[in-house]
Amino acid sequence: MLAAMPALGFERVAMDANGSVTGEIAGTRAGPTLLFDAHTDTVGIAPGVPWQQAPHGAAIANGRLYGRGSTDMRGALAAMLAAAAGVERNRLAGRVVVCASVLEEVLEGVALRAVMERAQPDFVVIGEPSNLRLVHGGRGRAEIKLTAIGRPGHTSAPQHALNAVLALLPAMQAIEALPMPVHPQVGSAIIALTDIISEPYPGHSVVPSICRATYDRRLLPGETESDVLAALTALQLPGGAQLQVAIATGEYRAFTGSVLACRKWFPAWYIERSHPLVEAAARGLQAAGLAVEYGTYNFCTNGAYSAGIAAVPTIGFGPSPEALAHTVDEYVELEQLHGCARGYRAIIESVLGGDA
Numbered sequence: 096m097l098a099a100m101p102a103l104g105f106e107r108v109a110m111d112a113n114g115s116v117t118g119e120i121a122g123t124r125a126g127p128t129l130l131f132d133a134h135t136d137t138v139g140i141a142p143g144v145p146w147q148q149a150p151h152g153a154a155i156a157n158g159r160l161y162g163r164g165s166t167d168m169r170g171a172l173a174a175m176l177a178a179a180a181g182v183e184r185n186r187l188a189g190r191v192v193v194c195a196s197v198l199e200e201v202l203e204g205v206a207l208r209a210v211m212e213r214a215q216p217d218f219v220v221i222g223e224p225s226n227l228r229l230v231h232g233g234r235g236r237a238e239i240k241l242t243a244i245g246r247p248g249h250t251s252a253p254q255h256a257l258n259a260v261l262a263l264l265p266a267m268q269a270i271e272a273l274p275m276p277v278h279p280q281v282g283s284a285i286i287a288l289t290d291i292i293s294e295p296y297p298g299h300s301v302v303p304s305i306c307r308a309t310y311d312r313r314l315l316p317g318e319t320e321s322d323v324l325a326a327l328t329a330l331q332l333p334g335g336a337q338l339q340v341a342i343a344t345g346e347y348r349a350f351t352g353s354v355l356a357c358r359k360w361f362p363a364w365y366i367e368r369s370h371p372l373v374e375a376a377a378r379g380l381q382a383a384g385l386a387v388e389y390g391t392y393n394f395c396t397n398g399a400y401s402a403g404i405a406a407v408p409t410i411g412f413g414p415s416p417e418a419l420a421h422t423v424d425e426y427v428e429l430e431q432l433h434g435c436a437r438g439y440r441a442i443i444e445s446v447l448g449g450d451a
Contacts, residue, residue, distance in 0.1 A: 096135075096195050103180040105193070113206045114351045115196040117214065120179045122187025122447060129446050130192045130216035131179065131439065132207055132397050133172035134199030137164040144423050159426040167420035170427040171222030171413040171435060178439035189447040192216065196397065201347050203236065203361045204400025211405060218372050218446060219401040219409040220439070223392060224420055227434055229380065230411030231373050232281050232365030233392030235314030235399050237323060238343040240307060241266065245336045247295075247304040256302035260293050262336035263306045267291075270310070273326055278315040281365060281391045285313035309343065313395070316365040361395050362403030372408040372446065379445025383437050393417055412438055 096116040100108040105118030140150050140163060148154050148161035155161075160170065172195055179191045192214045197206045211219075221230075243263035248256025267288065275284040289311050293303035312323055320342065327340045346356035366373060368389060377387045392398070392411055402409035414431035 099176070100193075103176055105180070111209055111213070112351060113197055113209055113349045113353045113355060115194060115206050115210050117192055117194045117210060119190055119192050120182065120187075121184065121190040123185045124188040126187070126189025126447055127217035128190050128192060128214060129218050129220065129443060130194060130211065130214055131175045131220045131222060132194045132196055132210070132401070133168050133175055133222040134196045134397065135164075135169065135172065136197055136200050137167065137169075138200055138421050141423075146424050148424050148426075155429070158429050160429060160432065161424060161426045163425055165427040166224050166415035166425050168222055168224060168413060170415070170432050171224070174414065174432055174436035175222060175439055177436045178443060181440055182443050186444060187447040191443055191447070197349050198347055198355055199397050202345055202355055202357060202359075203395045204397045204404065205355050205357050206349070207397040207400050208405070211401065211407070216407055219398070219407050220442060221396050221398045221401070221409060221411040222413040223394075223396045223411055224413045224415040224417050225390060225392070225411050226416040227385065227412070227414065227431060227438065228388045228390040229373065229376055230390050230392055231368060231370070232316065233363060233396055233398050233411065234281055234284075234394065235318075235363035235403060236359070236361045236395035237312040237314055237320075238345070238359035239310045239312055239324070239327065240341050240343045241310065241327065242339040243306040243332055243336050244339070245302075245304045245306070245334070248302045250300045250302055253302050257304070257334050257336055259303050259306035259336060262332045262334060263308060263338075266330040266332060266338065267308060269330055270327070276315055276318070278363075278365070281315055281363060282393070284315050284318070285311075287311045314361070314363045316363045318363065320360060361399035364398050364402035364409065365391070366402065366408055366410075370408060372410055375445045376410055376412070376442045379441035379443075380438055382445070383441035385434060385438055385441070394420075412442065
């Protein structure tokens, strides 16, 4: 990125302490800053199911580019670079900043925060896969830890102990039956168990006194921590076992050595279709001959920070449907990739042409 951006005509190319790289295309007139964000990190290659295409081979076959990150979301990054590099600067009032960010897969928006504090964008475009729909909202994500505290004992006399795993099971069953709120545009909230572990582990002849379960809770616009945690803290455990409920914390090291840490609460976001940014983007897409279909993201993105926390008007637009992310033999259709680049250029020219 540090070599490719200057070669394409980008200016002020730089990498921050976390490893995110930004470059700028400035118009000839003053105006707002439009930030395009694409994360460069990807999930790994899961064992068990072999790929038919080399995961890191970038093979092109049957009108598709195959490889991990092709859909999520290095394909979008390539389209952003091509679009921004191809605009005529004398048609722009303002500047385009393209960001290749890091660590989105584990801490949505945390690395982008540092980028936005420097770039100070007026508008943000997230390039996550949207099947070329114009996205104006998305679910957030919370990671929640439930800890049951029982009483240890010898497994030869379990009646004298309080098994934390068994104590937590009724609460887990109750969670499965909890009603989930629904947003008219973003859809239903979701809660899903992702792991469970007891202590001590291994439990050699010891009844576990601690059981921890982790839940992934998909958030809706307007939900607060107190809203989400209230239903969980109200759960009762049998036998006098105690229940602790908390938002998890995460700490991850970037390839630069920088450590990013935060509580894992990443808000949902939504802006109306009547917002000037959405309307300007739609006009641009239409002018470029692209069909305008609206939607929202089912998954959590860096928009959790740009829109959910920083309250900067944000839209999403990218190639491929969400369902292709993180899959075996992940790919992006070349036709979608080319259409995405046309769409990005159209959004730039519309938003920075004085319409937004």
